Amino acid sequence: MKKCFLSTVFMLFSLVLVSPAFASETDSPALEDFIEKGEIIYMDDEITIRSFGNDQEVSEAIFNHPDSVTATNENPILRSSITGPGGRASIVDADSGRAVFWSVKPATAWPYNFSGTVKLRYHSGFARDASVGGMGALGSTVSGMVTMNKNNGGVAYLEGTAYAISGDKYTILPGVHTSFRPN
Incomplete structure (x- = not known):
């Protein structure tokens, strides 16, 4: 009886210690939580383009995603996230x-x-370009999503330029891409 009681106490105590450590993992939302969020900008039989505007929660989820491998402008190799003089x-x-x-x-x-x-290049040879964009202010982010109704897998590239009201332009360094798997 004493062993059973002690085992139960240790088990409950370990759950109390472990739960806060894993709580931070569930606090950050998954990208799939945002699939139905945002404003539809364009839709046809193949793709749907949504804009999240300057929603910080979505931008942080994208920037902090485990697959968002970062490169700097000194090392502009192909990555899913890149930081340079333009941002x-x-x-x-x-x-x-x-x-x-x-x-x-x-x-x-x-x-x-x-x-x-967003340039979609499918493994089947089919190519599709999706125009994306938005307006931001005072160091904010702009984000969005391109949904594909069906695909055979491929690679998506992000290109573009931000034009500030001051007249300056901030171009995305080349090579920002991610691969997507077939569904």
Whole structure:
């Protein structure tokens, strides 16, 4: 009886110690939580383009995603996230393989307009470009999502430029990409 009681006490005590350590993992939302969020900008039979505007929660989820491997401008090799003199840009795929999330944070304190393209290059040889963009202010981020109705897997590239009200332009360094799996 005494062994059973002590075992139970140790088990409950260990759960109390372990629970806070794992609580931070569930606090950060998964990208799939945002699939139905945002405003639909464009939709056809193949793709749907959504804008999240300057929603910080979505941008942080994209920038902090485990697949968002970062490179700096000294090392501009192909990565899903890149930081350079123009700011930070990131593109990651959802676990479902049906969506690609992007986020841009230009290195400006001025209001800006971002105009860009998500280039979808499927393994089947089919190519599709999705125009993306948005407006931001005072160091904020702009983000969005491109949903594919069906695909055979491929690679998505993010390109674009943010134009600040001051007249400066901030171009995404080349090579920001992510691969998406077939669904």
